[in-house]
Amino acid sequence: MVTRLSQLFLRTLREDPADADVASHRLLVRAGYIRRAAPGIYSWLPLGLKVLGRVEAIVREEMNAIGAQEVHFPALLPREPYEVTNRWTEYGENLFRLQDRREADYLLAPTHEEMFTLLVKDMYTSYKDLPVYLYQIQTKYRDEARPRAGLLRGREFIMKDSYSFDADDDGLQRAYDAHRGAYLRIFDRLGLEVVAVNAVSGAMGGSRSEEFLHPTDVGEDTFVRSAGGYAANVEAVTTVVPPALDHAGAPAAHVEATPDTPTIDTLVADANARFPREDRPWAAADTLKNVVLAVDLPTGQRRIVVIGLPGDRAVDLKRVEATIGAHLGVAGEVAVEAATEADLAAHPGLVKGYIGPGIALDEPVLGTESATGLLYLLDPRVVDGTRWITGANQPGRHVFDLTAGRDFAADGGIEASEVRAGDEAPDGSGPLELARGIEMGHIFQLGRKYAEALDLQVLDANGKRVTVTMGSYGIGVSRAVAALAEGNHDERGLIWPRNVAPFDVHLMATGKGEKIFAAAEQLAADLQAAGLDVLYDDRPRTSPGVKFGDAELIGVPTTVVVGRGLADGVVEVRDRRTGDSVDVPVADAVGHLRGVVRGS
Amino acid sequence: MVTRLSQLFLRTLREDPADADVASHRLLVRAGYIRRAAPGIYSWLPLGLKVLGRVEAIVREEMNAIGAQEVHFPALLPREPYEVTNRWTEYGENLFRLQDRREADYLLAPTHEEMFTLLVKDMYTSYKDLPVYLYQIQTKYRDEARPRAGLLRGREFIMKDSYSFDADDDGLQRAYDAHRGAYLRIFDRLGLEVVAVNAVSGAMGGSRSEEFLHPTDVGEDTFVRSAGGYAANVEAVTTVVPPALDHAGAPAAHVEATPDTPTIDTLVADANARFPREDRPWAAADTLKNVVLAVDLPTGQRRIVVIGLPGDRAVDLKRVEATIGAHLGVAGEVAVEAATEADLAAHPGLVKGYIGPGIALDEPVLGTESATGLLYLLDPRVVDGTRWITGANQPGRHVFDLTAGRDFAADGGIEASEVRAGDEAPDGSGPLELARGIEMGHIFQLGRKYAEALDLQVLDANGKRVTVTMGSYGIGVSRAVAALAEGNHDERGLIWPRNVAPFDVHLMATGKGEKIFAAAEQLAADLQAAGLDVLYDDRPRTSPGVKFGDAELIGVPTTVVVGRGLADGVVEVRDRRTGDSVDVPVADAVGHLRGVVRGS
Structure with missing residues (x-):
């Protein structure tokens, strides 16, 4: 083919578009690949569509090579299947919802687990029909709160999503491995460096899941890696827990007035001056900071939780968001923020700056939810036998030598603290370094959640009905175009890898x-x-x-x-x-x- | 490629699906090509997606061959451009509307004239940049009142839509001819018989437009054709108008009591018995029937209009819908139905069964709108000098020899009467026959309507700003799959033309x-x-x-x-x-x- 530039529908721009915050966005617009139609919604011009087509072709070839079969689902879907799995509610504001002329509820699908499950249920009845891997390359919708960076986080975007259906766990593992291999080959052919990171916290149990992150400073996801080969997204990092201590010899807790200690540092200095430890000086890591958070649930409810963690650590709200739902018994996306004055006002027992668990008052303010009405969760470092300086729930007073497992309890542990460069990798492979990346793909062993909700069963070899086990696998296809542009440009323009060049x-x-x-x-x-x-x-x-x-x-x-x-x-x-x-x-x-x- | 049926995601069905009313729908479901996801919304299984892909490839090749360039627009679009052209309102209930999390209005695009116009405006500034032909193969949405026949009339469907941009009318004509040629080649390669019919009434003036109809009994569109080569959809057929007569010698109109004449036939018999014409007997075609219609506008308003036509003809509501908007000064889709009792109650001068124009009362009930407040339109056969029997606006009384041009006037003419087999073709090419078809494509000289609304101008050779003239061209791609199935099957199953076979x-x-x-x-x-x-x-x-x-x-x-x-x-x-x-x-x-x- 020869395309004449004099005929090509193209006009390059000398100026950066005003709304473009990253290089890929700036250059894809300036070079005439895409145009913005609305926030997070883009049109593809001839050059852009050509690159997109080449990316799609590579994805398609590799999916076909593992025996996956291509189908195509609608984007406009009825509410009912998403109601059964509760995702109609769980998606919260991220879901575009609408009604048709008969006032029936519809959505613009953000992902299609329900529809694929129902399709296989409609078609197949026997374990002999399995495994089956199905995929589509299709337009998806997500009403992002903050669409940004052009195609990197859009509200209408193109995904390859696939789903595997197996009669048993071994089959699911094979399906997962096949997809993992295909994904690595796809990214390799695209010329897109990726790091496969664990995406589900081991502490949370559950099924296997990995994200494929393209390392770049403009990425929204922070991940960690060690020289020894560990890699995980920050939400999935588990803390290396110190051993529990015997608290038999620990001194008794005592409440003290602590004037003039507005900060953790001044509190620690005061403690070392007035109530020194016998073994070593108090440190910031010996103070127990209790942070009050407000959690907005998909149902519209707002719940207050308190998290206790060492005073030298900050709370990482994204890590809390990843797991707090399980503690509250809700599925779906939640939003977590610091509690407001109004939230605190509803809990007058919580004395700002002096919040603490345990014995300090006749009526415990913090402890187990059954005793106090407030969910209280602890950083994994707060193991039995550790001694803490923390609030006494009275203005101007702290409690000292409050000992975990002896003087206070909580509803459980939570991975809520920030992960820091230099923290140990959970697998012992050395200290962690932090990096940023763009999520290019995600593979996930769903297990039987959707099959159970939608009653997808097949007959096994003994004629017994068994619930099918599923995997779900996604690649951001339009996002890949942007990530490739982000990783392949200089100050003068784009530099496409040969396999995807227009x-x-x-x-x-x-x-x-x-x-x-x-x-x-x-x-x-x-x-x-x-x-x-x-x-x-x-x-x-x-x-x-x-x-x-x-x-x-x-x-x-x-x-x-x-x-x-x-x-x-x-x-x-x-x-x-x-x-x-x-x-x-x-x-x-x-x-x-x-x-x-x-x-x- | 070898695809093993043992591995193919397929399950054929012995039974017809309960909701399938036409053969293509039944067979595409039974043979495992598609599945219904919601009313008028379908999923494509591997076999169906393959056929769809082959149809798309042929469309793409022929569009590229005329120099059209492929782009891709979002389906989810902001309200604003459609507000400027008023289509946000005009589409009425056919438009899927929604709001995002910030309560901004969006729509699911039924067609993309606005976006293409704005894109060209964004990119081009000079007549030298033109012509440009752009197209996309894209998912469209239309909230049909009655989705039916599977893919033949869906609510989410795939269209190829293209748009041409030219600096002058000659360019538009060339663009139109190029698309017309490409469409005929596409249908030929698909193995899909089509008839190109005129789609805009010559009487209405306006730009050229043709529909490509695939003749089939399950089609929703009625069209006419003559042995001499005339073809038009029913809305576009113009009546062969008889010559005007001199009314100098016509007898004076006279009002008579007409008891026992409940039907047109009895009225005509009574007239021939009591008030015979001097030249020939009265016939049903000499009675002037005045039909009261209610028109629901896209704005939600309801307007009453009266149409006068020969008593041997019925009103064709679709023909009225095609042109009544222009008489009412509104654009967009209108719905026309017979006036209800409530509508009539608002116009007590209209005496049911005895409605007529002209002289019969001191205050005219029907005539020009300026005189009566009611829009009154006449069938083109009511030419000057014709003599009529019609209602006298009094119960039990008719007026005889009421002569057009002498005794009554109206606000204009309208093509409202049914077209009948045997009517003369307007170009004199012989009597018309009626047939049914599916609209497979539509080409349309838009002219400057959108360019004016959205201010798309370029500089001409003299440096003067001129408004661009546009054409719009569509092919129903998913509909083509269904039409091919409809035209190529027997009682045992599908019989694909070789070019599109899976x-x-x-x-x-x-x-x-x-x-x-x-x-x-x-x-x-x-x-x-x-x-x-x-x-x-x-x-x-x-x-x-x-x-x-x-x-x-x-x-x-x-x-x-x-x-x-x-x-x-x-x-x-x-x-x-x-x-x-x-x-x-x-x-x-x-x-x-x-x-x-x-x-x-």
Whole structure:
């Protein structure tokens, strides 16, 4: 194919769009790949659609290669199946909801577990029909609170989602492994570096899940990795728990007035001065900070919880959001924030700055929910036998040597503290480092949750009905285009990896001679005949500077310039990424470029 | 490719689905091509998606061949552009509307004129940039009052829509002609018979528009055609108007009591008995029937209009709906129905059964709207000088010899009467016959309506700003799959045209010998090596009867049976459409099938 730039529906922009906050967004708009239609909603121009199509083709090939079969579901779906699984409610404000002319409820699907489950239920009845892997490449909707970064977090986006159906756990594991392999091959072919991170906290139990993160500073996800190979998203990191201590010898707890200790540091200094430990000085990590949080549930309810953690750590709200639902007995997405004054006013026992569990008052303020009416959860570091300085639930007073397991209890543990660089990896593989990434894919062993809710059973070899076990696997296809742009650009424009570039070669004629244009025309035709996909800048009156600028902005990996060198019988072949250029005799140009493009 | 039926995600059904009212719907569901997700909303299974993909590929090739460039717009769009053109309102209940979490209004786009117009405005500024033809193959939404017939009239469906942008009318004509040609090639390649019909009434003026209808009894659109080549949809047919008569010699109108004339026939008989015409007997076509209609506007308003037409004709509400908006000064879709008792009660001058225009009362009941407050429109046959029997606006009384142009006037003419088989074609090409069809495509010279509303201008050769002129062109892609099924089936199943069939060859092994399956395996591999796309029924324990039944239901055009004949060194090649079969030596099978498939 030869596409003439003079005919291509394209207008490159010199200025960055005002609303673009990351490089991929800026460059994809400036180079004429996409345009914004509404917040988080984009149109694909011819160049963008070509790259998108190449990404889709790679995804499709690798999914087909593991025996997955392509189907296509509607985006507009009735409420009922999502009601059965409770996701109609759980999705909260992230779900686009609407009514039809008969006032029946519909949604724009954010993901299709329910529909795939019902389809397999409709079609299959026996374990002999399984396994089956189904996928689609389809437009999804999510009413993000903060759409940002162009295609990186949109409200209408393209996903490949697949689902596996097996009669037993071994089958699910095989399906999961097959998808994991396919995903790694897809990202490799796309030229997209990814790190596979554990995405479900081991402490929470549950099924296996991994995210594929593309490391980049503009990523929204923080993840950790160790030199020894551990990788996890921050929500999934489990704390290395110190051993429990015997509290037989611990001194008795005592309440003291602690004037002039507005900060943890001043409190620790005061403690070391007035009530020194016998074994070592008090440290910030010996203070027990009790943080009051408000949790907004998908149902619209707001719940107050208190989390106790060492005073040298901050609460990571995302980590709390990942697991607090299980403690509250709700599924779906929750939003967690610091409790407001109004929230606190409803719990007058909580004395701001002096909140603590245990013995300090006749009526315990914090402890187990059954005793106090307030859910109280502890950082895993608060093991039995540890001694703490914490609030006494009275203004100006703290309690000292309050000992876990002896003087106070809680409703359970929670991974709520921030993970810090230097923390130990849970598998002992060394200290963690923190990095940011974009979630490119997610694979998840769903197990029987959806099959149970929607009653998907098959007959096993003994004629007994068994519930099917499922996996769910997603790749952000439109997001991949943005991630590729983010990871492959310089200050002058995009630099596409060859496998997804909109064209193989960007050919341009620079100069005014008729001979130059005739030679460029001929070369375009010859390259086409050799099976290359050519973008030919045939604009007769555009300056070389503008042509070079557009070529660099558009980012085809190889540029061929037919210009001054023609008098000497050569064309210039330039590598967009390295900037290197070589002069190639006209007669050799096709062979040379085939070699460059085909990688030989 | 070889697809093994034992692995294919497929389950054929013996029973028709309960909700399927047409053959294409029944068979596409039974043969495992589609499944219903909600009223008018369907999921595509692997077989269906393959056929859909082949249809899309043909559409894409022909659009690219006329220089159209593919883009892709969102389905979820903000209200604002549709507000500017007033279509937010005009679409009425057919539009799916929703709000996002910030309560901003959105819609699911039924068509994208606004967005394409704004995109070109964003990108282009000069006549030199034009023409540009843009298209997309995209999911559209329309909240149909009566979704029916499976994919034939859905609420979520796939359309190819394209738009042309030109600086002048000649350019628009070229764009229109190019699309017209591409559409005819597309339908030809799909194997889909279509009739191009005029879709805009010449009487209404306005731009050129044609629909491509696939003739079938299950079609919702009625169209007419003459032996001489005229074709139009019923809304577009113009009446052959008789010449005006001189009313100088017409007798004076006279009001008479007309007891016992409950029907037009009895009224005519009474007239011939008591007040005979001097030239010929009165006929039903000489009575002027005045029909009161209620028009529901997109704004929610309800307007009353009266239409006068010869008593031997009925009003065709669809024809009225097509043009009444222009008379009322509103754009968009209107719904017309007979006025209710409540509507009539608001106009006490209208005496049911005795409504008439003209002189019969001091205060005219019907005439021009300025005189009566009621819009009154006449069938084109009511030309000046014609003499009528009509109501006298008094119970039991009619007026005779009421003469058009002398005794009464109206606000204008309207094509409101039913078109009947035998009516003359407006171009004189002979009597019309009526037929039914499915609208497969529609091409339309929009002109400057959208460009004006959204201010799309370019600089012309003289540096003057000119408004761009546009065309809009649509093909129902998912509907084409259903129309192809509708036009290509028998009582046993589907019979796909070769260009859109899900596979080239349906190969089956029948019998139990290992040799048979080994030979079938080998043939499958050889056919694949020869570039054919093979569905191989490799099920080891399925009876030949079930295999044949599935093959006939699925409808691949050519079946190859490896069975009993193998002992004699032959396989059976069967044509699904004709039922003809030939025995072919195994050694020749690949060559023979290549010939059949490639049409040589």
